[in-house]
Amino acid sequence: MRVYLNGEFVDISQARVPIDDRGFLFGDAVYEVIHLYGDHLFAWDLHIERLKFGLQALEFPPVDLDALRQAAEVLKQDRDYEEGSLYIQISRGVYPRSHVFPPEGTKPTVVMWIRPVDPVPAELLAEGVRVVTVPDDRWSKVWIKTVGLLPNVLAKEKARRMGAYEAIFVRDGVVTEASSANVFMVRRGVIRTAPETNYILPGITREVTLQIARELDLPVELKPFLPEEMYQADEAFLTGTNIGILPITTVDGHYLGKPGPVTQRLLQAFMAKTKEVSSRLG
Ligand code: PMP
Numbered sequence: 001m002r003v004y005l006n007g008e009f010v011d012i013s014q015a016r017v018p019i020d021d022r023g024f025l026f027g028d029a030v031y032e033v034i035h036l037y038g039d040h041l042f043a044w045d046l047h048i049e050r051l052k053f054g055l056q057a058l059e060f061p062p063v064d065l066d067a068l069r070q071a072a073e074v075l076k077q078d079r080d081y082e083e084g085s086l087y088i089q090i091s092r093g094v095y096p097r098s099h100v101f102p103p104e105g106t107k108p109t110v111v112m113w114i115r116p117v118d119p120v121p122a123e124l125l126a127e128g129v130r131v132v133t134v135p136d137d138r139w140s141k142v143w144i145k146t147v148g149l150l151p152n153v154l155a156k157e158k159a160r161r162m163g164a165y166e167a168i169f170v171r172d173g174v175v176t177e178a179s180s181a182n183v184f185m186v187r188r189g190v191i192r193t194a195p196e197t198n199y200i201l202p203g204i205t206r207e208v209t210l211q212i213a214r215e216l217d218l219p220v221e222l223k224p225f226l227p228e229e230m231y232q233a234d235e236a237f238l239t240g241t242n243i244g245i246l247p248i249t250t251v252d253g254h255y256l257g258k259p260g261p262v263t264q265r266l267l268q269a270f271m272a273k274t275k276e277v278s279s280r281l282g
Contacts, residue, residue: 002078004071004112021109023091027148030054033241036084037274046204054144063090063108081116088112120243128249128259129165133227134158136169136176143198155179174224181240182206185233186262195222205239212269235260245270
């Protein structure tokens with residue numbers, strides 16, 4: 001398997017980053033995950049736009065993001081699988097450990113590769129998943145997609161140990177998002193999800209889902225909700241690059257029922273979009 005590392009393609013066994021890399025030492029790095037459906041890097045432009053915002057927010061030196069697209073095309077040539085997951089990580093570069101930013105001229109470390117992934121199992125889509133709520137103890141800039149994911153890792157592991165698929169973060173009494181997905185609920189036909197603030201990652205799948213809801217004329221409210229409201233929801237689902245739209249059937253032990261009609265409609269339309277190559281999504 002080939003890895004793109006600072007402008008070159010190397011075999012994964014040869015892909016090395018020095019110990020003074022700021023991503024390794026400080027989590028001083030941003031990342032993206034882009035799903036490959038067949039030959040189609042889904043929503044590439046939206047992912048790169050978010051990456052650009054993150055790089056700007058953290059005051060990284062300029063990175064040639066066009067080169068990434070060309071490199072991604074090269075990595076795609078190795079494809080002998082139907083679905084893949086492309087990972088991009090950009091750190092502030094390599095410099096002897098010091099909290100202050102490294103001097104001008106220090107080049108960011110840019111790394112990218114694609115791994116095959118299994119499609120979401122049909123049973124999971126048909127049966128939905130269980131989620132549990134956990135306190136949102138992350139920092140206040142979660143809108144920047146940094147690799148500092150320790151609270152997310154701990155939350156997901158807690159969920160796994162409780163027999164759940166995902167952990168849903170609750171901050172100041174309201175649901176923000178999940179450990180690696182955004183969260184939606186449906187009540188009396190109205191789709192609800194938390195508004196974009198610094199406390200959620202503006203998920204690309206969330207964005208695409210909202211776009212689909214508009215196309216289907218389904219009412220949407222960008223309004224935070226309580227876990228207790230989720231317990232009473234008619235439907236709920238997660239959105240994320242790796243999972244697409246995934247129905248939730250149980251929240252903290254409260255059973256909502258089988259995946260409902262609104263979720264099914266959104267899911268169908270989403271799957272259709274993953275197959276269409278448009279300039280905005282391709
Ligand atoms: N929130 C968090 C914390 C995530 O890690 C992810 C997955 N990257 C998402 C939301 C969903 O974002 P996207 O749809 O862009 O994958």
